[in-house]
Amino acid sequence: MSEEIPRLIVDGKRLDGRDFDELRPIKIEAGVLRRADGSCYIEMGKNKIVAAVYGPREVHPRHLQDPSRAIIRYRYNMAPFSVEERKKPGPDRRSIEISKVSREALEPVILKELFPRSGIDIFVEVLQADAGTRTACLNAASVALIDAGVAMRGMITAVAVAKVEGEIVLDPMKEEDNYGEADVPFAFLIRNGKIESIALLQMDGKMSAEEMKKALELAKKGAMQIYNIQREAIMRKYSREEEEVE
């Protein structure tokens, strides 16, 4: 029996009432964990994610140390209760892939040469998933790294774009991700308030070159909005610390 595909766009609006170029509601809070050197909680739509950063600190096992720079480790993990059907705990192909591409997106942004022989560990825990978790995790990880005081070249800001019923839409939620024609997660390096380069680009499905151009423009627009929310979260954390000192 074939599964009935729901209509994803009705009267120019998406299932949750959003316009094509609209992000889901976002909430970001920096410094939520006491025992991590840096941390961040993010909600992007129904996604709920915590990121924790430890380091720069001594690397164990020691044979992994690099005398010229820090090594970066990134672990993406989904809680068993984060998806509809219980997810089997532990790493799987998908989480290993996401961990790898996310680490590769962050690595060039971290000033690793400043921390020889040390390690920076980034853990992201998906508590509730609703599509776009890899991008939401990168947004949280970036804020957590800054919260940990890790020197960075800029901010990493990420968002996905999808093709749904022939339309290019920003920040797809689960139904759009499941039944859409394409899903394209982007991450950007933002420096001095400007998008400098693409740090991650993946593609699941098909888009024409013209559609891809449109997707990039939408992603950039969404990323600048997210970037401002990331910055605000960091500023709030610093002003909270300032108040505590006074």
Ligand code: ADP
């Ligand atoms: P992303 O979360 O970055 O969009 P995917 O496109 O691989 O990554 O996954 C889309 C969504 O599918 C996830 O956000 C989650 O809601 C759901 N999902 C992923 N893995 C599982 C799983 N093992 N069981 C149920 N749902 C899952």
